[in-house]
Amino acid sequence: MNPPSTRQDSQVDRTSANGAPSPLEIHDLTVAYHKKPVLYGIDLTVPAGTLVGIIGPNGAGKSTLIKAIMGQLPATSGWVRIFGQSFKEACTRVGYVPQRESVDWDFPVSVMDVVLMGRYGRLGLFKRPRLEDHDIARACLEKVKMLPFASRQIGNLSGGQQQRVFLARALAQESDLYLMDEPFAGVDAATESAIVMLLQELKTRGKTLLVVHHDLATAKDYFDNLLLLNMRLVAFGKTADVFTQEILQKTYGGRLTILSEVADTVRRQT
Amino acid sequence: MSAARPLLLGLLLLIGLTVLPPEARAERISEIKKTTFAESAARFFTLRDPSLRNALIGSVLMGISCGLLGSFLVVRKLALMGDALSHAVLPGVAFGFLWNMSKDPIAIFVGATVAGLLGAGTVHLIRSTTKHKEDAALGFVLASFFALGVCVITMLNNLPNAQKSGLDKFMFGQAAALGDQDVVLMAVVTALVISVLAIGFKAFALTSFDAGFASAIGFPTQLIHYTLMLLLAFSIVVSLQAVGVVLVSAMLITPAAAAFLLTDRLKPMLALSALFGMAAGAIGSFLSFVGNDMPTGPLMVLAGSAVFAVALLFGPRHGIVARWLRQRSRSGRTRRENTLKALYHVLERREFKGDDVSIRELAEQRRETEVEAKQLARELVRHRLATTNDSGEALYLTPAGWQRACEIVRNHRVWELYLTNDAQYAADHVHDDAEKVEHILGEETVREIEKRLNYATHDPHGKLIPGLADLNAAPFSGRRGARATGYGAHS
Numbered sequence: 001m002n003p004p005s006t007r008q009d010s011q012v013d014r015t016s017a018n019g020a021p022s023p024l025e026i027h028d029l030t031v032a033y034h035k036k037p038v039l040y041g042i043d044l045t046v047p048a049g050t051l052v053g054i055i056g057p058n059g060a061g062k063s064t065l066i067k068a069i070m071g072q073l074p075a076t077s078g079w080v081r082i083f084g085q086s087f088k089e090a091c092t093r094v095g096y097v098p099q100r101e102s103v104d105w106d107f108p109v110s111v112m113d114v115v116l117m118g119r120y121g122r123l124g125l126f127k128r129p130r131l132e133d134h135d136i137a138r139a140c141l142e143k144v145k146m147l148p149f150a151s152r153q154i155g156n157l158s159g160g161q162q163q164r165v166f167l168a169r170a171l172a173q174e175s176d177l178y179l180m181d182e183p184f185a186g187v188d189a190a191t192e193s194a195i196v197m198l199l200q201e202l203k204t205r206g207k208t209l210l211v212v213h214h215d216l217a218t219a220k221d222y223f224d225n226l227l228l229l230n231m232r233l234v235a236f237g238k239t240a241d242v243f244t245q246e247i248l249q250k251t252y253g254g255r256l257t258i259l260s261e262v263a264d265t266v267r268r269q270t
Numbered sequence: 271m272s273a274a275r276p277l278l279l280g281l282l283l284l285i286g287l288t289v290l291p292p293e294a295r296a297e298r299i300s301e302i303k304k305t306t307f308a309e310s311a312a313r314f315f316t317l318r319d320p321s322l323r324n325a326l327i328g329s330v331l332m333g334i335s336c337g338l339l340g341s342f343l344v345v346r347k348l349a350l351m352g353d354a355l356s357h358a359v360l361p362g363v364a365f366g367f368l369w370n371m372s373k374d375p376i377a378i379f380v381g382a383t384v385a386g387l388l389g390a391g392t393v394h395l396i397r398s399t400t401k402h403k404e405d406a407a408l409g410f411v412l413a414s415f416f417a418l419g420v421c422v423i424t425m426l427n428n429l430p431n432a433q434k435s436g437l438d439k440f441m442f443g444q445a446a447a448l449g450d451q452d453v454v455l456m457a458v459v460t461a462l463v464i465s466v467l468a469i470g471f472k473a474f475a476l477t478s479f480d481a482g483f484a485s486a487i488g489f490p491t492q493l494i495h496y497t498l499m500l501l502l503a504f505s506i507v508v509s510l511q512a513v514g515v516v517l518v519s520a521m522l523i524t525p526a527a528a529a530f531l532l533t534d535r536l537k538p539m540l541a542l543s544a545l546f547g548m549a550a551g552a553i554g555s556f557l558s559f560v561g562n563d564m565p566t567g568p569l570m571v572l573a574g575s576a577v578f579a580v581a582l583l584f585g586p587r588h589g590i591v592a593r594w595l596r597q598r599s600r601s602g603r604t605r606r607e608n609t610l611k612a613l614y615h616v617l618e619r620r621e622f623k624g625d626d627v628s629i630r631e632l633a634e635q636r637r638e639t640e641v642e643a644k645q646l647a648r649e650l651v652r653h654r655l656a657t658t659n660d661s662g663e664a665l666y667l668t669p670a671g672w673q674r675a676c677e678i679v680r681n682h683r684v685w686e687l688y689l690t691n692d693a694q695y696a697a698d699h700v701h702d703d704a705e706k707v708e709h710i711l712g713e714e715t716v717r718e719i720e721k722r723l724n725y726a727t728h729d730p731h732g733k734l735i736p737g738l739a740d741l742n743a744a745p746f747s748g749r750r751g752a753r754a755t756g757y758g759a760h761s
Contacts, residue, residue: 067482070485070486072482072485072486088488091486091487091488092487092488094486096482096483096486096487098480098482098483098486102480102482103479103480104345104347104479107345107478107479107536108345108530108533108534108535108536108539109475109479109535109536110535113475113535113536114479117476117479117480117483120472120473120476120484120487120489121487121488123472125470125472125473125489126469126470126472126473128472153534153535155534169483173487179486
């Protein structure tokens with residue numbers, strides 16, 4: 001079986017049709033977590049203006065892939081290019097939505113404070129947010145219908161509302177490539193459909209989005225491209241092409257036992 | 271944001287003042303001790319005596335820097351790091367003394383900082399190379415460095431020419447032993463802490479809240495973390511003389527923990543924490559002075575703990591007293607609402623004929639004694655939900671009382687219906703849950719549920735659900751003796 005994107009064609013197809021560098025290009029990326037390899041030899045080129053859902057079983061390395069793209073986990077081999085640059089050079093063009101559980105919601109900040117953090121990348125380490133940044137933050141809050149909650153402490157929000165705040169923060173980054181880690185986890189139905197609409201809108205504005213998703217049932221409705229992952233990139237392409245019984249079986253039908261066994265051996269020996 | 275600036279300038283000014291040379295001449299310590307409490311208090315607060323001035327200013331400075339850094343430790347969940355660092359600096363103090371066999375503040379500062387960073391480095395090394403987690407690593411590094419420090423200091427104290435080294439003061443603190451040079455050093459460190467935190471506030475706040483995001487937008491999270499740790503080491507080292515190795519971590523954590531109970535914004539938390547730290551420092555050194563050379567550290571920590579206890583008890587939002595009061599008012603409201611509901615049930619049973627309910631009827635409905643029912647009735651009257659006749663034997667609902675009674679019964683029955691219809695509860699399972707929920711359902715939620723239930727008129731037990739018309743009607747106005755209308759009547 002030949003997935004639409006394989007090692008061979010990604011090396012050839014470095015740029016999109018008009019010659020601009022691809023928003024995200026990954027070449028032979030292997031990532032280890034606590035010295036145990038969790039992703040093997042990922043090759044990937046994402047064209048601009050696509051909405052990609054990343055799916056795969058637990059422990060498939062979905063979040064790891066996101067973190068590795070951002071250089072937060074060291075790659076044992078391979079490289080990542082964002083718009084033809086390293087992540088460090090291009091990081092202001094990347095918006096990020098971490099998993100909701102990754103932060104402490106008792107932290108003493110307001111909703112507005114959190115959304116303003118989306119502007120920090122552009123402001124750099126020392127500049128204070130200006131009036132203009134506040135305006136942008138307010139507009140982003142309005143977009144996710146959270147403006148009435150702007151002065152609340154973030155712990156006094158429902159799960160769906162917290163997720164919207166994270167999305168507003170990512171919007172405030174005004175990026176071209178968005179990496180989102182499980183934005184649909186634990187949100188209410190209203191928030192879920194609001195997020196779907198937001199993703200679609202960003203896509204039509206030419207943004208590129210990679211979204212880790214855990215729900216197979218909705219994956220094929222929400223995303224027009226899917227990336228199926230299980231320690232290895234199983235397939236990447238149009239949803240209609242890759243959301244097939246055969247590929248799903250390959251992704252979810254048990255771990256790639258040899259790969260994970262070798263990974264354990266590697267960890268024990270180093 | 272802009273309000274923080276004058277505060278900052280004020281703090282920096284305060285620090286500047288401390289560096290001015292002392293005016294008054296030193297008096298003999300023995301003379302100071304033979305005074306009454308009032309005299310020593312006066313002496314303390316007029317700051318006539320330079321050693322007292324040093325003690326007070328030093329404690330206040332320590333309170334500021336520890337309070338500010340402590341806030342970040344608390345929100346970063348690194349409270350134990352303060353403990354580890356402070357214990358780890360002790361051998362450094364001893365080796366700093368060994369440098370030229372004197373209590374040279376600079377040598378001790380350098381030695382202690384190096385030892386503290388070595389300790390932190392060791393923790394990091396153990397955590398990243400073994401399967402030990404941070405807690406175990408902190409636990410034993412702290413103890414071994416401390417043990418080494420105690421041994422070296424004891425050896426130094428046993429040397430013939432170092433009898434009066436005063437190194438033991440580093441254990442529990444003696445603010446009165448602070449020299450001019452020590453205070454200058456404290457002022458410099460505190461100014462450094464304030465400036466660095468003010469300049470990099472954004473970065474410190476973001477990395478504390480969401481390190482993953484911070485690194486995603488290109489912030490050097492490791493560098494920011496180590497900057498904070500370095501400031502922490504500096505402030506611990508200069509605080510040692512005032513509060514001592516054993517308890518300095520309490521000066522970091524206690525004021526910040528108290529501030530965290532009082533606010534849910536970072537900047538007010540920092541300001542409050544610095545304030546509490548200053549207060550604890552000043553009170554501690556004062557008590558130590560009037561208390562005949564009690565060690566300062568424990569007194570400061572006790573003062574800080576007192577502040578924390580006050581915050582815990584009397585904090586406006588999360589304080590125990592406030593929570594208790596809220597709980598009490600809520601249970602009072604629930605009790606009144608249950609009385610109203612009982613009145614409604616009595617009226618309903620006689621198909622709303624007559625608008626008076628006797629105390630006896632209320633008592634029977636609630637399965638209580640008439641004395642208890644009378645008490646409930648009085649409470650309703652006090653809250654203007656009902657009135658009584660002159661004899662006090664009959665109760666009439668006011669418009670407000672009638673409306674609330676209808677609301678409660680409506681909430682109860684709508685919720686029961688929702689549970690049986692939508693949530694597939696058995697009809698005999700739903701009553702207890704509705705008893706609780708009826709008091710907290712909001713109008714909006716009820717309308718949403720009603721919509722889902724297609725504006726059903728009867729609850730699972732076949733009773734009529736009071737409708738909007740009943741809610742808005744004055745009790746029985748124009749339809750005395752009529753029955754409640756229910757939704758069927760106005761849809």
